[in-house]
Amino acid sequence: MFQQYASAYDALYQDKDYEGECDFVQAAADRYLDHRPATILDLGCGTGGHAIPFAQRGFRVTGLDQSAAMIERAERKRATLNGHADYARFEVGDARRTDLGHRFDLVTCMFAVLSYQTTDADVLALFQNARRHLDTGGLFVCDYWHGPGVLTQRPLTRTKTAATPTETISRTSTPTLDEANHIVSLDIVTRHSRPGQRGDESREQHCVRYFFPSEISRLLTAAGLRPLHFCAFPQLDQTLTDHDWNAAVIARAN
Numbered sequence: 001m002f003q004q005y006a007s008a009y010d011a012l013y014q015d016k017d018y019e020g021e022c023d024f025v026q027a028a029a030d031r032y033l034d035h036r037p038a039t040i041l042d043l044g045c046g047t048g049g050h051a052i053p054f055a056q057r058g059f060r061v062t063g064l065d066q067s068a069a070m071i072e073r074a075e076r077k078r079a080t081l082n083g084h085a086d087y088a089r090f091e092v093g094d095a096r097r098t099d100l101g102h103r104f105d106l107v108t109c110m111f112a113v114l115s116y117q118t119t120d121a122d123v124l125a126l127f128q129n130a131r132r133h134l135d136t137g138g139l140f141v142c143d144y145w146h147g148p149g150v151l152t153q154r155p156l157t158r159t160k161t162a163a164t165p166t167e168t169i170s171r172t173s174t175p176t177l178d179e180a181n182h183i184v185s186l187d188i189v190t191r192h193s194r195p196g197q198r199g200d201e202s203r204e205q206h207c208v209r210y211f212f213p214s215e216i217s218r219l220l221t222a223a224g225l226r227p228l229h230f231c232a233f234p235q236l237d238q239t240l241t242d243h244d245w246n247a248a249v250i251a252r253a254n
């Protein structure tokens, strides 16, 4: 799903506040963990948007993503981490089932990775895998699309453009809302234009699920994770409202 998308990903999200989101995760850990975390597993790490800043901050981070194209980009960034390259490692794998064979202080799952798990079975499997990689008391931090916010704001066709030194990238995302199944299907067309050359275009379909807090609580609990806190993302102290599209949950391993 993310094969073509990967080539444009970092350019399109260059304005995303990854450092601020890492601050959010650290603030959650400060509040809900009884020790400073040393190790982090980032499920669905993409191109390392959070993992690289975490490594720069001195955490030992493992990033796992099912897309080899995204992991290849994360690896390139890792190689430029002055003095901290050993703090990050990346692997291709499935957040629902890859067993890395050891445990972490903190498991994160950021930028709607959860929303790409569209069935209860997939969500439960991801939560169980997060639990498998935590000791009792360890923390799970995850953001996702919040159902009331999606239904209040309604998904709209959006175009995002970004310029790099060599090309202009434009991505148009056309949504179809499936209210019965809590799914937004996004028809995504990405165009690359380069001066003096013919542009190229690729098309991908992304299915993204929105959740209600009761669903998240039920599935976390079934996986052995106790929900501690829901909030608007990325504001740890902001109560979720029907107008918030992005939510976060913090849960502790039982």
Ligand SMILES: C[S@@+](CC[C@H](N)C(=O)[O-])C[C@H]1O[C@@H](n2cnc3c(N)ncnc32)[C@H](O)[C@@H]1O
Pocket: 002, 043, 044, 045, 046, 047, 048, 049, 050, 064, 065, 066, 067, 070, 093, 094, 095, 096, 109, 110, 111, 112, 113, 116, 117
């Ligand atoms: C919107 S991107 C977010 C990437 C990254 N967390 C970030 O914040 O930039 C969603 C990512 O989730 C990954 N993903 C979705 N489902 C996955 C799964 N079951 N296992 C591993 N990676 C998954 C995709 O490959 C993609 O890289």
